[in-house]
Structures are given as C-alpha cells and as structure tokens.
Amino acid sequence: MTLPEPLERLVEELQRLPTVGPKTALRLAFHLLSAPDSQVRALAQSLLDIKSKLTTCERCGNLSDAGLCAVCRDPRRDPSVLCVVATTRDLMAVERTREFRGLYHVLGGLISPLDGIGPAQLRIQPLVDRLETESPSELVLATNPTVSGEATALYLSRLLSAKSFRVTRLALGLPVGSDLEYADEVTLGRAFAGRREMS
Amino acid sequence: MRESRKVVLERLELLDFRNYRELELDLPSGLVLLVGENAQGKTALLEALYLLGTSRSFRASREAELVRWGCLEARVRAVFRRDLGLARELEVNWVRAGDGGLERRILRNGAPLRRLADLLGEVPMALFTPGDLSLIQGSPQGRRRFLDLLLCKVSPLYLASLTRYGSVLRQRNELLRRRPAPTLPELAPWDEQLATASGVLVPRRQQVVGSLQEAVTDIFRRLSDSRCDLRLNYRPAAPPDPEGFLSALRARHREEMSRGSTQVGPHRDDLELLLDGRSLQRYGSQGQHRSAALALRLAEARVMGESLEEGALVLLDDCLSELDVGRGQRLLEILAGYRQVFLTTTTIPLSFPDRVGVFRVVAGSILRP
Numbered sequence A: 001m002t003l004p005e006p007l008e009r010l011v012e013e014l015q016r017l018p019t020v021g022p023k024t025a026l027r028l029a030f031h032l033l034s035a036p037d038s039q040v041r042a043l044a045q046s047l048l049d050i051k052s053k054l055t056t057c058e059r060c061g062n063l064s065d066a067g068l069c070a071v072c073r074d075p076r077r078d079p080s081v082l083c084v085v086a087t088t089r090d091l092m093a094v095e096r097t098r099e100f101r102g103l104y105h106v107l108g109g110l111i112s113p114l115d116g117i118g119p120a121q122l123r124i125q126p127l128v129d130r131l132e133t134e135s136p137s138e139l140v141l142a143t144n145p146t147v148s149g150e151a152t153a154l155y156l157s158r159l160l161s162a163k164s165f166r167v168t169r170l171a172l173g174l175p176v177g178s179d180l181e182y183a184d185e186v187t188l189g190r191a192f193a194g195r196r197e198m199s
Numbered sequence B: 001m002r003e004s005r006k007v008v009l010e011r012l013e014l015l016d017f018r019n020y021r022e023l024e025l026d027l028p029s030g031l032v033l034l035v036g037e038n039a040q041g042k043t044a045l046l047e048a049l050y051l052l053g054t055s056r057s058f059r060a061s062r063e064a065e066l067v068r069w070g071c072l073e074a075r076v077r078a079v080f081r082r083d084l085g086l087a088r089e090l091e092v093n094w095v096r097a098g099d100g101g102l103e104r105r106i107l108r109n110g111a112p113l114r115r116l117a118d119l120l121g122e123v124p125m126a127l128f129t130p131g132d133l134s135l136i137q138g139s140p141q142g143r144r145r146f147l148d149l150l151l152c153k154v155s156p157l158y159l160a161s162l163t164r165y166g167s168v169l170r171q172r173n174e175l176l177r178r179r180p181a182p183t184l185p186e187l188a189p190w191d192e193q194l195a196t197a198s199g200v201l202v203p204r205r206q207q208v209v210g211s212l213q214e215a216v217t218d219i220f221r222r223l224s225d226s227r228c229d230l231r232l233n234y235r236p237a238a239p240p241d242p243e244g245f246l247s248a249l250r251a252r253h254r255e256e257m258s259r260g261s262t263q264v265g266p267h268r269d270d271l272e273l274l275l276d277g278r279s280l281q282r283y284g285s286q287g288q289h290r291s292a293a294l295a296l297r298l299a300e301a302r303v304m305g306e307s308l309e310e311g312a313l314v315l316l317d318d319c320l321s322e323l324d325v326g327r328g329q330r331l332l333e334i335l336a337g338y339r340q341v342f343l344t345t346t347t348i349p350l351s352f353p354d355r356v357g358v359f360r361v362v363a364g365s366i367l368r369p
C-alpha cells in the first residue's frame, strides 16, 4: 500500500515516538486527517512551543517557561529543604506525592560510566554553588535505587559530608532489587550460557 | 534424606517439542531409566524437565529448534507433587514469532508467571551432563557459576545481590578504562556498592560450600570405593566484610587502572578441589575427575533439596558410558537414596536394580517394555 506523500511522512514521524508502532501510527494519522483544522493547528503549535518557549529554571534546573520555574516562584515553598532528583520526571513524581513542600535541584541525569556520564556532566557544581548561597538545613537525595542512582547519592553524600546541613536519602521508585524483572534475565543468561567473564 | 516432603514428577506431556509430536507419560518415583540409541530423543526429555526448572535449555542449539520442525508452537507440561501435598502444574510453551525467534510463556497452575525469578526453586533439580567434567578441569569461572546457580535457586536475595554486583562491576570497569583515569572520589561510590553486594555473596558461598562438603566427600568415597578424601576449598579473592573488602580494593587501585578492570571481588573467587590434600585438577586421574564432577552434582541436589525442604530431582545425561562397571554399579546404589532420578543411557547395565522404571526412547516416542 502506498500512501500520499504527506500522509506517509506523518506516519513515519509518528512511528519515531515511543510505544507507537506502524498500526497505531496509521490510526493516529487518519484521525488527524479527519480532525477539524483548528485542532490540528493547536497540536502543531504546541509541538513547536515546547521547543521554543520552554527553558530550564536558572535556579533548580526544572523545566520552566520563565527564568524561574513555578516551584521556585511559589512563595509558600520552604527554602530550608532541598530535594535532589535526577530528572524533571522524577521531580514530578515527588510532586505527585504532595508530601514535599521544599525546593528542588534537578541534576539532569545520574552518574553512569557506561553512558559516559560522570559528575562533570551533571548539574553538580550549580548545586554546590546554590548550597553556598542558600544554606538550607537539609538536603534530601531522592535518586532511584538503581546502581547509578545509588552511586550518585553516595558521590554527593561524600562530596557534601563536611557541610553544615543534614543529608538524607530517599529512594524513588521501586525498592532495591525490584529492577530484577529485566536484570535477572541478564544475570541468569550469563550464568547459564556462561560465555562472558565478569571482570 | 528421607523426610516426607519430597517433590516427585508424576506426569510429563510434550507437544511438538523437539522430535516429539505428542507424548503423555506417567512416571514412577525412584530411578527412571531412559534407554535409547543416539538422536532418538532421550536427552530432549531431560531438557524438557530442565526447562521447567530453569526456563533455560542446557543444550547448545538455537532456541528456535525447540519447536518441532514445521510446527508453530510447542508445549512442555508437567505435574509435580510433594508427598501428601497438592499437585503443581508447570507449563512452558513457545510460539514462533514473526522475527524467526520464539515467544516463551511460563504458567504455574495455569496462571502466567510474571518473573523468571519466580520459577527458580519451584521444582528443584540438579542436572549432570558429560560436559560437567569442565567443572573439574576447566577455569574457576565454571565453578563460580556452579555455586551461583545453586544459590540463586535457593535464595532470592542472592540472585538480587548477584545481579546488582554484575551491574556495578560493568560500570566500574568502564570507569577504570576511562582516560583521563578516574579520581578516587569518582571510584568510591562503585567501590562501596561492590563491597555491599560482596558482603552478601561471599558469606553465602562460604555457607553453601560448607553444606556441600559432607555430601561431596561421602559420595566421592562411595563412587570410587576408596578412602580418598575429596575436599572443597573455597578461596574468596577478598575478605567478605566491607572494611576488609574496601582496603583490598584500595590496595590495587593503581593496578586496576592500568589493566582497566576490577581485580578484587567475588568474580575472581575460586572453588578448589583437593584430593587427599593435593589439587585434584592437577594430580587426579580422568576417572577421579569424572567421579568428582558427579559427586558435585549429586551433592548439589542434596543441598538444594535440604534448603528448600522438598528434595530435588536428579537428571543425569549419559553418565554411565564413561564410568567403568564398578563405578556404574556403585552410582546406581547411591542413586537409590534419591527420591526420583532420571538417567539416560544407550544400554541397560547388566546388574540393574529390579525396582526401576525403564522407558525405551525410539524416534520421538516411548515404548514401555
């Protein structure tokens, strides 16, 4: 089956999105084709806007549409507690709990040598600078319990151990060991097939 | 080894598995002999059982060949029962996928198992194949894998820690290879996590080697009909306590950076076998090596059965052909102490025990004599 060129291009673009396969892409494309002009224009405009109008908060690294993000602008937030997260998505996960009323610091990732990410690639220096000027009383390390999350938390707790505030650890997501779903296949695969030396 | 809660395989059903079109087999406890010429399907029966215990095949062939040629799906189903207990049904099935691979599903009592880890230990079993000679003659890696697999089956915490250890090791090795070389504060988070996982792995390995020891010595003596003393000597590459581990690691940081890999830890441990105090690998005869490999597997079954309190099935692939008549005879006597044993062979030994289930395997079907 050959589609008219513009439609085919749309289907191809949609397929680049996560979780979208060829069938879904085709369905979405036909849906958009029959949708009112105004709706399609609004979608296209919002797609362009997230690239042109969004920036990162100059203070915490959260996604923002202004110099300071909505959290940092909110006068009701408690500046004496700072929560360190890997990504904006993790920040949103903490926000959803409605348990935390302090401010955030978004690292922009986790330490992972296999991905070429070390402390220098993360927003760690801005964190240290911030701690100097804002002097909070508590720093909450809220990274995932994966080996990278743990490594990042350990690195930061060492780096900041001589400071005057309390450093606490809060593991986001699943409890330790529950990333097994994927990982035990790998370990078992290696154990059974035995083709790779762990060294 | 005569408690009341022992697991027994009562029934095995195959559908389009390997060269079996359809098979329904009711099985006795005790020694079950699978007799047949080569390439008739004896080993495929052990493979089917092993797949139910681990979801993995022990044979080196493409997974796609599990499904009989020209068929779209295959199924292995078995009914197990503990003495006085309820029957458990396990099923593994495969459907050919579009990409030429197989989609596998595992069901327990008809309900899909979500995690592969849930299958381990469900039906404890130990398998011996002729390739197990490499447990004795091969590198330490094979012996570590032997301990790891046994421990993963009896301890979910061990499995979780081993998984984690492997992930930390890969990250740490990558960091060690990086240039400019990593600083000590950069290495520290990985060192600490290695120490934590190692603190679970090493003591448990020590413990399980202790449990294996008695059985190995006993089985080896009976098998070789000698007073020879076979001992297991577990040699951890680093102390298990976090302090000792970290200082052993720190002592070799420089060397690690020049080699670009982690030099200390459970991934470098060895399990040495000593016969009357001397290295079995170096000084033992081929016959002693075979007996020792068998003793390790039979000890594994005993330890696994004791840990899980329900005995373990023993699967022996073609172990008689390599043993002399005396050893073969003594092996059968030892096997009488296990609840259920599956043994493949090309010929029935002359002096065979009366109480034995003999199944003849011919071209993917079973004939009872």
Ligand SMILES: [Zn+2]
Binding pocket: A057, A058, A059, A060, A061, A062, A068, A069, A070, A071, A072
């Ligand atoms: Zn902000």
